[in-house]
Amino acid sequence: MKKFINDPQQFVPEMLKGIALANPDTLRYVPAYNLIHRADAPNHNKVTIIQGSGSGHEPAHVMTVGRGMLDGACPGDVFAAPPLDFITETVKLLASDKGVLLLVNNYTGDRMAFEMAEEVAQADGIEVRTLFIDDDVSVKDSTYTVGRRGVAGNFFVMKAVGAAAENGADLDELVRIGEKVNSVTRTMGIALTACTPPAKGSPLFELGDDEIEIGVGIHGEPGRRRAKWMPATEVVDELLGAILPDLPFASGDRVAVMVNGLGGTPISELYLLYGIVHEKLTEQGITVGRNYVGDYCTSLDMAGASLTLVKLDDEIESLLAEPAEIAIRVF
Numbered sequence: 514m515k516k517f518i519n520d521p522q523q524f525v526p527e528m529l530k531g532i533a534l535a536n537p538d539t540l541r542y543v544p545a546y547n548l549i550h551r552a553d554a555p556n557h558n559k560v561t562i563i564q565g566s567g568s569g570h571e572p573a574h575v576m577t578v579g580r581g582m583l584d585g586a587c588p589g590d591v592f593a594a595p596p597l598d599f600i601t602e603t604v605k606l607l608a609s610d611k612g613v614l615l616l617v618n619n620y621t622g623d624r625m626a627f628e629m630a631e632e633v634a635q636a637d638g639i640e641v642r643t644l645f646i647d648d649d650v651s652v653k654d655s656t657y658t659v660g661r662r663g664v665a666g667n668f669f670v671m672k673a674v675g676a677a678a679e680n681g682a683d684l685d686e687l688v689r690i691g692e693k694v695n696s697v698t699r700t701m702g703i704a705l706t707a708c709t710p711p712a713k714g715s716p717l718f719e720l721g722d723d724e725i726e727i728g729v730g731i732h733g734e735p736g737r738r739r740a741k742w743m744p745a746t747e748v749v750d751e752l753l754g755a756i757l758p759d760l761p762f763a764s765g766d767r768v769a770v771m772v773n774g775l776g777g778t779p780i781s782e783l784y785l786l787y788g789i790v791h792e793k794l795t796e797q798g799i800t801v802g803r804n805y806v807g808d809y810c811t812s813l814d815m816a817g818a819s820l821t822l823v824k825l826d827d828e829i830e831s832l833l834a835e836p837a838e839i840a841i842r843v844f
Contacts, residue, residue, distance in 0.1 A: 516709070516711060518711050521711040521712040521714070522712065524568075524591065524711040524712075525547060525568045525588065525590055525591065526544060526547070528568070528571070529542055529544075529547060529549055529575060530542060530544075532549055532575055532576060532840055533549060535840070536840050538552065539551065539552050539579055539580075539838065539840075540552060540578060540579070540840065543606070545602070546587050546598070546599040546602050546603055546606075547568075547587050547588050547589070547595065547599055548585060548586070548587045548599070548602075548603050548606070549575040549578050549585065549586050549587075550578060550584060550585035550586075550603075550606070550607055551578060551579060551580070551583075551584050551585065554584045554585060554607050555584070555606075555607045555608060555609045556584075556609060557609050557610040557611065558609075558611070558681070559609060559611060559678045559679060559681065560609060560611045560612050560613065560614055560678045560682070560683065560684050560687055561584045561585070561607045561608060561609040561611075561612070561613045561614070562582075562583050562584050562585075562613075562614045562616065562671070562674060562675055562678055562687075563583065563584060563585045563586065563587070563600075563603055563604065563607060563613060563614070563615050563616070564577075564583050564585075564586045564615075564616040564617075564667075564671065565586065565587050565588060565589070565594070565595045565599070565600055565603075565615070565617065565623060565626070565627060566586075566588055566589070566594070566595070566617075566618050566620075566623055567588055567589045567590060567591060567592045567593045567594060567595075567623075567732075568588040568589065568590060568591045568592075568593075569591040569592050569708075569710065569732075569811070569812065569813045570731055570810050570811055570812065571811060572808060572809065572810075572811075572840070572841050573665075573667060573668065573809060573810040573811075574586040574588065574667075574671070575588060575840075576839065576840040576841050577668070577671055577839050577840075577841070578839060578840065579837060579838045579839035579840065580679065580836075580837060580838040580839075581672075581675050581676055581679050581835055581836055581837030581838060581839075582671050582672060582675035582837050582839055583616075583671060583675060584607055585603055585606075585607045587599045587600060587603040590712075591710045591711060591712065591813070592710060592732045593622070594620065594622035594623040594625070594626045595623075595626060596626070597626050597629050597630055597633075600615075600626055600627060600630035601630045601633045601634060604630060604634045604639060604641060605634070605637070605639070608634070608639045611640075611683060611684065612639075612640035612641065612642070612683075612684040613634065613639060613640065613641045613642075613684075614641075614642055614643075614644060614674060614678075614684060614687050614688065614691070615627050615630070615631060615641060615642070615643040615644070616644055616646065616667065616670060616671060616674070616691070617643055617644070617645050617646065617663070618645075618646050618647075618662070618663025618664070618667055619645045619646060619647040619658050619660055619661060619662055619663040620658045620662065620663065620732075621658050621659065624645065624658075627643055628643065631643050640684060642684055642687075642688050644670070644674075644688055644691040644692065644695070645663070645695075646663035646666065646667045646670050646695050647660055647661035647662065647663050647695065648661070648663060648664055648665070648666030648667070648695065648698045648699055648700045648821065649661050649662040649663065649664045649666075649700050649701065649702075649730070650699050650700065650701050650755050650756055650759045651701050651702070651727075651728030651729070651730070651736045651737055651755070652728060652730075652735075652736065652737065662730050662731070662734070664700045664702065664730070664731050664810060664819060664821075665700050665702075665731075665771060665773040665809050665810040665819050665821050666695070666698035666699070666700045666771075666821045666823070667810060668771065668805070668809045668810060668821075669694050669698055669769065669771075669821070669823050669829075669833065670691050670694050670695055670698070672832065672833055672835075672837065673690050673691065673694045673829060673832040673833060674687045674690055674691045674694075675837065676832040676833070676835035676837070677690050677832055679835070680835075690828075690832070693828075693829070694823065694829055697760065697823055697824040697829070698821060698822070698823045699756045699759050699760055699762075699821065699822055700756070700771075700773075700819050700820065700821040700822075701728055701752050701755045701756055701819060701820060702728065702729050702730075702731070702736070702773075702775065702817060702818065702819030702820075703725055703726065703727050703728070703729060703736075703748055703751065703752065703817050703818060703819070704720065704725060704726040704729035704733070704736075704775065704812075704815055704816070704817035705720070705725055705742075705778070705815075705816040705817050706720055706777060706815060706816040706817070707719065707720055707733060707815065708733055708775075708776065708777075708812045708813040708814050708815035709813065709814060710813065717732075717733040718733050720739075723741055723742050724739055724740070724741060724742065725739070725740055725741070725742055725743070725748075725817075726739055726817075727739070727740055727751055728755070729775075729812075729815075729817060731775070731810060731811070731812045732812065733812060733815070737755075745782075745785055745786055745789060746789055748786070749786060749789045749790055749793060749820070750793075752790075752819075752820040753790070753793060753794075753820070756820065756822055757797075757822075760822075760824060762799060762822060762824060763798075763799075764797055764798030764799065765798060765799075766799050766800070766824055766825075767799075767800045767801075767802045767824075767825045767830075768794070768799055768800070768801060768802060768822045768823060768824055768825055769801075769802060769803040769804070769805070769821075769822070769823040769825055769829075769830075769833060770787070770790055770791065770794070770801050770803070770804045770805070770820070770821070770822060771804075771805040771806075771809060771819075771820070771821040771822075771823075772784075772786050772787040772790060772804075772805070772806045772818055772819075772820060773805075773807070773808065773809045773810055773811075773818060773819045773820075773821065774807060774808040774809075774811065774817075774818055775808075775811050775812045775815040775816065775817040775818060775819065776808060776811035776812055776813050776814045776815050776816075777814045777815055777816035777817070778816050778817060778818055780806070780807060782818070783806050783807065783818060784806055786818055786820075787804065787806045790820060791804070802825050802830055803825070803830065803833055803834075
């Protein structure tokens with residue numbers, strides 16, 4: 514497998530350095546803790562919002578640091594939770610007088626690291642709260658976690674609490690908003706190929722040329738089942754068939770839709786999927802209020818996609834519509 518890489522052990526630091534160099538006016542890089550943070554952080558007029566997780570899911574989370582979203586992100590190695598000292602030192606460096614909110618995708622390693630970091634920070638007198646994201650409907654328990662996994666739906670939690678923080682919401686209010694968004698967000702993914710971690714140099718798992726993994730996790734964890742390739746319309750039927758009954762979503766609902774690429778899928782295919790999703794939701798009386806198509810939470814170079822639906826109300830839709838200035842740029 515050919516990749517643009519030097520030393521696999523330096524893959525993450527070199528990536529982070531590149532992100533900082535590409536955004537010199539808005540971002541800062543602290544190599545000791547794999548930390549990317551806003552140049553103006555800490556801002557004592559707002560709650561600090563930090564996300565961690567492993568690397569390999571870019572643009573989540575280091576490329577979503579900026580005004581209106583995260584104040585900092587301190588990822589671990591590819592698909593590995595950040596070490597405890599990365600998180601504790603990040604919290605100390607970025608702590609605001611209004612407190613710190615930690616956003617954590619629900620994986621066992623991430624939960625353990627962030628829960629310990631929360632305890633350390635509180636012992637140091639820093640007001641910290643932790644919010645766990647678990648939007649994946651695919652499986653209840655997986656290789657990496659107890660309970661549901663946190664996947665691409667994390668974007669909507671980051672966006673909503675980030676917007677509210679910019680508007681001056683306190684820590685309790687941010688936790689309320691984040692829990693609310695998480696509670697109405699559902700995601701499921703399908704893989705067409707495996708992904709190849711730089712340090713491994715070979716695919717993380719094997720899929721036959723005519724096979725797909727239905728319900729795959731963003732670290733390549735098994736999903737609900739392995740199946741034969743199927744046309745795109747049937748893929749959408751699989752995803753909607755799992756997501757819609759789970760909340761449930763029903764006729765009359767207004768939703769945000771995300772068709773998220775897993776890293777190796779052309780944008781043309783993602784828009785093809787979105788068109789099918791939009792039409793099928795409309796047929797069921799569900800209105801698409803906002804849409805997001807592209808790579809938001811990936812699995813390195815995995816070919817595949819996930820579908821996320823968020824049930825909107827006036828508060829959530831207003832927060833999602835707030836402006837943000839992050840490292841992901843179209844032009």
